[in-house]
Amino acid sequence: MQTPDEIIHQPVRLKIMAALNTLETGQWLEFVALRSIVQATDGNLGAHLATLETAGYVLLKKDFAARKPRTRACLSRAGREAFNRYVIALQAILMPQNVDAEAWESKRDSHE
């Protein structure tokens, strides 16, 4: 069974990826909007976005809008694929045979 991507699995990064995955290709989401959706602080969001950018999952664009600095983000193609793989991996964990195996293993561990 495929192991879910460790980079995406962190809760804040997971929310970032999920939010950006709702955008259509070529659409960008402003930092302020992303912060409101993810419900994270500026520093926390910035740090996790940097991690995702380094991993090649997120693209960041910095420019000016009405003379104010603006940061926008979107998923790269690799990011979109990684997110889809991540969701598939999670769903696979929840497949009945895998849940049964996990329950059996935990029962066995408790007996040992």
Place this chain on the structure above:
Amino acid sequence: MQPTAEEAAQALRDIARVKHRAAGFQDYRAESGQLILWGLAYVAGFALTACFRDHILPIWIIVILAAMTMGIRLARRSGAGSAVAWRYIGVIGTIILFSLALNLVFWPLTPEQGAMLAPMLLAALYILRGIQLRPRYTLIGLMLGTLCMFGYLFLLPVFWAWMALACGGTLILSGLWLRGR
């Protein structure tokens, strides 16, 4: 390390929650621009009607065509596809046809009665949309309907000026409210 089934389920729930929140955010954002635009159009339309009562029809044709053109451009800029123009024309066309049909059924209508049709339909549509999708739309619809009705029942002498504020003003303020979400 492989997540447990509980962690996997929690992660999928988080994804669904964020997806719902992001969809709501984008929906409110896109709607806010349209509300402000049509609010301005109503302010202009009712203010001009108050000044030139003999030219109601040409005033509203110009106002609706201008607002439609800008609305389509705004919708395209907010990321909607090229098919949005036809959907937009369809929505506005339906509201106009509904108003025309009621005019025919209840003819003759006073200009004030005729002016109530589109705002009341709009109010009803927002209430229904709010009940089905997002609660803020219900509040917008209720506010719009109540204020317009109040003006028609109690403020007929200043009806056009009141409608500019009640209908146009409510839509503009609602747009700003959704934007500041």
